[in-house]
Amino acid sequence: MAKHDTTLFWFRRDLRITDNAGLYHALKNESKVLPIFIFDTEILNQLDDKHDKRVDFIHQSLAKLKGELEQLGSSLLVLHGNPVEIYSILQPKAVYCNHDYEPYAIDRDFAIKESLAKQDIPFHSYKDQxxxxxxxxxxxxxxxxxxxxxxxxxxxxxxxxxxxxxxxxEKYFSKLIKIAPLPFPTLEEIGFEKTNAVFxxxxxxxxxxxxxxxxxxxxxxxxxxxxxxxxxxxxxxxxxxxxxxxxxxxxxxxxxxxxxxxxxxxxxxxxxxxxxxxxxxxxVEWRNNESEFQAWCEGKTGYPIVDAGMRELNETGYMHNRVRMIVAS
Ligand SMILES: Cc1cc2nc3c(=O)[nH]c(=O)nc-3n(C[C@H](O)[C@H](O)[C@H](O)COP(=O)(O)OP(=O)(O)OC[C@H]3O[C@@H](n4cnc5c(N)ncnc54)[C@H](O)[C@@H]3O)c2cc1C
Missing domain, CATH: 1.25.40.80 (Serine Threonine Protein Phosphatase 5, Tetratricopeptide repeat)
Known part of the structure; x- marks a missing residue:
């Protein structure tokens, strides 16, 4: 397949168009940049609970990001799959992104960089996080x-x-590819459900x-x-x-x-x-008592501050730092 003249900017843990190091370098150095996000099945397939607040947050943030890009006459390509396989099919001019420091992400990025290099496609990554x-x-x-x-x-x-x-x-937004709005998968289409989280x-x-x-x-x-x-x-x-x-x-x-x-x-x-x-x-020899663990998870230990924290977490997805210290110790 012939290489495209389009450069991809790959959003990961940097879901914003302002003050984004990798996006800045992509726009500054290249002439036609298409932003992309991949719902990574290597990560998502490990999540048993399909009402996942993180996935919901990402989905909502992408909708906002896509809207902002469309205001600028561009759009966001949202894919669902294994990034290594996806990049083995795409033939961009170059790929830009920001560093991700998690071991899985480091290995994934290394594999993608190596495979793109074989096709003379550069992979540039920057400190942003x-x-x-x-x-x-x-x-x-x-x-x-x-x-x-x-x-x-x-x-x-x-x-x-x-x-x-x-x-x-923003100095270089004119380098974003001009394109009609691209499709946006629903949460259900990627195997997840809306949650009750209020972010x-x-x-x-x-x-x-x-x-x-x-x-x-x-x-x-x-x-x-x-x-x-x-x-x-x-x-x-x-x-x-x-x-x-x-x-x-x-x-x-x-x-x-x-x-x-x-x-x-x-x-x-x-x-x-x-x-x-x-x-x-x-x-450390843990007690490993399944029913005690379950009571802790549900906020039913009988210790009011612990139970309040665990219930806050279950209800809202958030727990105050001081209470995290207590429930975890
Ligand atoms: C047992 C335990 C588990 C925790 N798990 C997480 C976690 O999974 N993810 C997480 O981001 N934080 C974690 N923290 C740190 C901290 O509790 C949360 O970052 C904080 O409560 C988030 O609320 P905030 O945004 O209002 O933070 P603020 O108090 O306003 O702090 C600002 C930001 O600083 C960072 N921060 C604050 N405290 C810490 C810390 N101790 N270590 C690293 N970064 C910090 C966070 O990004 C936070 O948003 C944990 C703390 C404890 C004691």
Missing amino acids: VIFEKLEVVKDDGSPYTVFTPYSKKWKAKLNNFYLRSYLT PERKIQLKIIESYHDTRNYPAVNGTSRLSVHLRFGTMSIRKLASIASQKNETWLNELIWRDFYHMILWHFPQVVTQPFKPAYGF
Whole structure:
């Protein structure tokens, strides 16, 4: 099959068209860019509960993204399948995306990059999800930090405006391919159902950020940003949030640094996906009592704060940080 003259920008955990590093580079470097999203069956097939709030959130976010692209005269190609197989059929000029630090995604991207390279199709990936990644904040001897406080000190010392600068994708929107609206699969068509989740708004509430250090530890107070879902799927830019944090509230900035810290840990120590970070904890002898576990899951332990947290999670998909610490300990 002949190679197309169209470049693909592959959305993954970066579901926004503004301040998106990979999209910026695709639009700047190429002349005709088609945005694409793949509902990855390697991930989705492992989800037994078809009322999955994450899939629902992604689907809603894609609908919004597609609408924004269509306002610009372009659209979003939404596919459902195994990305390695999909890319073995597509013949774009190039593929652009942003780094994903999960072990499965690293292997998948490597396989796609190798297979595209055999056809002389470049695969470009960029840092977008975090402020500092991989080896950018390490100990003086070059090894990764495993303790947060010294990591956060080095992180803050390294931070400057360069790392917080926004990628002005809008300067190059004219490079988006002009195309009629493309089909958009329903949740049912990809094997899922709508959930009852009400997702937090994609909005920074400055009043909450300003008093975050005072209010964040009170579960009954609406005192945290509720932006975790937007950070997870990239519907908001970490650069924008870190920039606000660095001006408004150092305690909140520390939370965003924790997020970078764990991304860094995941990249250096991918075994944490299935094993304890400290190997000794692998030898803990758990009670493994199925009915106790079930009571915990349903919020029926008899410990009011634990039950409140688990019920909040079951009802809304969210639990306050302080309560997470209690239910998990
Ligand atoms: C047992 C346990 C499990 C947790 N599981 C997750 C999880 O699966 N995913 C997740 O994003 N956070 C997790 N956290 C961290 C934290 O509880 C949530 O990020 C936070 O409650 C989300 O609410 P918020 O958006 O209002 O956060 P805010 O308090 O407003 O913080 C801003 C952002 O900083 C990041 N952040 C905050 N705390 C942490 C932290 N300790 N580690 C890493 N990043 C952090 C999140 O992206 C968060 O949205 C967990 C904490 C505990 C104790």
